[in-house]
Amino acid sequence: MMKKHLDPFTVYLPHLDLHGETVESATFLINSFISDNYKMKNEKVVIIHGKSTGILKKATQETLKKSKLVKEYNIDPLNDGQTLVFLNKKQ
Numbered sequence: 001m002m003k004k005h006l007d008p009f010t011v012y013l014p015h016l017d018l019h020g021e022t023v024e025s026a027t028f029l030i031n032s033f034i035s036d037n038y039k040m041k042n043e044k045v046v047i048i049h050g051k052s053t054g055i056l057k058k059a060t061q062e063t064l065k066k067s068k069l070v071k072e073y074n075i076d077p078l079n080d081g082q083t084l085v086f087l088n089k090k091q
Contacts, residue, residue, distance in 0.1 A: 017048040023059045038069045051081040
């Protein structure tokens with residue numbers, strides 16, 4: 001049995017898991033998740049898109065690129081199946 005290791009840098013951040021979603025539903029969920037976390041003044045969140053074919057990863061990055069609430073985003077260096085998102089500070 002393989003033990004799952006938790007990333008100590010992201011385990012306590014808000015997460016959105018997109019496994020099993022279509023591109024259209026993922027885009028809607030990402031925008032809602034980003035908006036909600038911006039309102040709650042969270043500065044960092046994690047979006048889990050998986051590694052598979054890369055379709056959800058690409059859709060995630062395209063959606064984040066268009067959002068005015070997102071300051072920066074990067075693929076997690078410890079897990080390329082998730083993206084770390086840094087939100088603009090709420091005024």
